[in-house]
Amino acid sequence: MEILFSVTLGILVASGVYLLMRARIYPVVMGLTLISYAVNLFLFAMGRLNTGTPAVIGKSAEYGDPVPQALVLTAIVIGFAMTAFVVVLSLRALGELRSDHVDGEEPRE
């Protein structure tokens, strides 16, 4: 299972990075979103992949590591705030510069 999980992480990261390097803002934002999924999963996986062990006292015999979970929980919410910030920043840039190119101007031919 770990192999499959790692490969999936790799594909998520690769897709995200490829989109991150596009020239228009929207794909870049999508790339960032993909990368943040991957990063959250990666951090989460640092607590290892355990099934049936939620970290709620008294609900199961064993408990997973709660620390990465707490870390990722806030990361998800902050990630949303950051995505929103980038999106609005690019909207503002679009409004000011009339271009959605990441360099703020249409490429010169």
Next chain:
Amino acid sequence: MALALIIALPLLGTFLSLMTDRFGRSWCASATAIAPAIALALLLQHLPAVLDGNTLLFQQEWLPAIGLNFSLRLDGLGFMFALMILGIGLLVILYATYYLGKEEHVGRFFAFLLLFMGAMLGVVLAENLLLMMFFWELTSLSSFLLIGFWSGSSDARKGARMALTVTGGGGLALLAGVLLIGHIVGSFELTQVLASGELITNHALYPVALILVLLGVFTKSAQFPFHFWLPQAMAAPTPVSAYLHSATMVKAGVFLLARLYPAMAASDWWFYIVSLTGLTTLLVGATLALFQHDLKGLLAYSTISHLGLITLLFGLDTQLSTVAAVFHILNHATFKASLFMAAGIIDHETGSRDMRRIAGLWRYMPHTAVLAMVAASAMGGVPLLNGFLSKEMFFNETLNQGLLGSFNWLIPAAATLAGIFSVAYSLRFIHDVFFNGEPVDLPKYPPHEPPRYMKIPVEVLVLLCLVVGIFPGYTVGPLLAAGASATLGGELPYYSLAIWHGFNLALMMSFVALAGGVLVYACREPLFRWYNGMPEADAKAIFERGNQVLEKVAAAVTRRLETGSLQRYIALMLLSALVLVAVALTPIKSLQGPVPLSPIDGLTALGLGILCLTAVLTVFFHRNRLKALMTLSTVGLIVSLLFARYSAPDLALTQISVEVVTIILLVLALFFMPDRTPAESSSLRGLRDFTLAGGAGIAVALLAFAVMTRPYEHIGEYFLQNAVSGGGGHNVVNVILVDFRGFDTLGEITVLAIAGIGIYALLLGLHLPHPLTDPKGKPWSTDSHPMILDNVARVLLPLALLISAFIFLRGHNLPGGGFIAGLITAIALILQYVAHGVEWTQRRLSVSYHSITGAGVLIAALTGVGSFVFGNEFLTSAFGHFHIPLIGEIELATALFFDLGVYLAVVGATLLILSNIGHVSQDESSREVL
């Protein structure tokens, strides 16, 4: 403590100068003089102790871990310098009051002067070498401000910049040298350093440390080949020159030679480098001084030559030479300060400093002329004046040294030659300015005597030259003895300060110098013609050219690196990150760790497969943005399922609610953005990006696999064991968030709030072109609020709020909590916006999301502060079981209040973000997006 006050007073006085500026010049000057006057009184209090050879120490720890202490030291040498700095400083303040023009910022000038004075006092009174470095740099900076005081003139700016570059660069070298000394000795305190002379000179690093320290000394004291900044610094107002180039700034270098003499001098390295540099500077300065036509230029080069003389004396291998050096420091300060002031008076009264135009001033300003002539004679070494005494000692020591073996005679010969030139330029200063016919074409004619009080500082200094010159033993004797013994760090050699030592070789050299000087001055015409024929080396032009080349190179490098292409930067950063990871991972022997792999489970594998597929599809569709957004949302859904699968119900709940708001956000953004991405990447760039993306993916996959197959120790056990007993909750993830790591969470909701406010600010006044049709040209649906959605949304709202409250309340013991409940509430409200439109919703929901966000952060913070009331640390939670009628036994924790803060912050920030993007569409037309 009094020692610290001596340094602090001038620094504090800067404020007084600035504040009294508005009351007029005389008030400002008097107020400025207060601080140095008190400091001088404090200093003189210690005079008896210092003359007895005591060393006063003041200790105060600052950063003991790096050896930096605020420790001060007052011994003979420091006392002598502090006396010069404060005494001449006071005279300069009086002088400058009359020198500066009517429209100049006197307050600012005096503030800079006091800043510089405090810095200099710090240098000479520091016991800790790092502390001294601190003040040393401060002198460079404040002298920059002083030299560039007339910032309107290009010469002043260039001169100031050059002085800062040269002395600042030297300061860096000195810092390195000081650090090396500290490394060798194991302490930066001078008491230890001065006692470890043998340890230092025998250390392998000694030559390096010595050269670094000397670089600092030579740049500060304008020694050849770093002398060029000093003449350029003459663009400063003359009071500044009188202060910086007589008693203070340039003397800081030779002060350091004296200070470190016991620690570093006992080696051939020291004697050869210091003496030869001093000798060269002495000769170069004396020769060039004769050929300057600018009065201040002559004095500048003369200063260089005298500094060379002092340096040479420190480099000679006799003990008496060090006494002579200390003596000459004192004498040079007095006569050079008075000469600069006299030059300033002449400049002030005639409007010119060009000796080819100024002449015959004896008739116009006899009083000033007498003063200047006495001081210039002291500079030339005429008997009965103080310059003669130390020069005599200097000549004597050149004869007593044995540095160059069979070439020993070279040093006295060169010294006599420099003496000849020194007499010649002193004579030129007297004869060209005060006699030599009538003035030519002066800007101010006829010149007359300056205001009475402007001459007082000059008179005081000239009087000192005379008194010291005639009665050396009674006046300067004890001070010199204290200063010299502190320099040598022990017993003084025998010397006599008498004027008359009988006919000896040194006296002969003095006479040769006097006669030769007169002779050289007499044949100055052919000498000037010869000098004019020489190729000109303009230090300023060379320095400027160097600067320009440097700027060009820097600009070229910047242009190569900073192309303005974000894609390029990202590619470079990713590449570097990849290289770093690859290098760090190479030592790993086997990728797979000892932990056995878990069995493959079909359903999860299918989920992972869909995840991969949708991620790749997002890339594939990325030019068609709506399609890509759909596949992206699938990725998010599967991720939340994965969390649920691997025992993280809280994460799954959070992820799925964040997913909803993220997609709404991206759809909103898409409304304003082009729907399609133009194809514009070249295939080469595509290949580059593909390779990088693949590399990053592989690196992450390998890293994750390597970690997951290795066993690990985690701190989670602690939280698991203490969640119920310490935090009063069964859901450990939530207890960590609101209790154990509550401070982190407080930081995180603050970030969330800041992001919300930032977005609000970014969207203020933003107008975006409003597409009236979709990309294919079809008009938007006229039914912007479909009836079914409208009705369903109304029913859903109370249900969603109920669920949200339920999730919130149970969060401490079961999956849920403030974050998730906040997101659910936000989604329920956003649904109202979508279903009914912004206007409709806001009429009914007239709350400010700013306040909600702020209230959330405040409640969370106050909960934390509340624990102070009970004598606990920040964010300590309390909990207990309460019996409530009808409901029964219930467990309540203060963490619930904290979680309420989290809840409100999340609701507020999310709505602040989304409703404001919705607003953008409201601005320009009645058509609504939401």
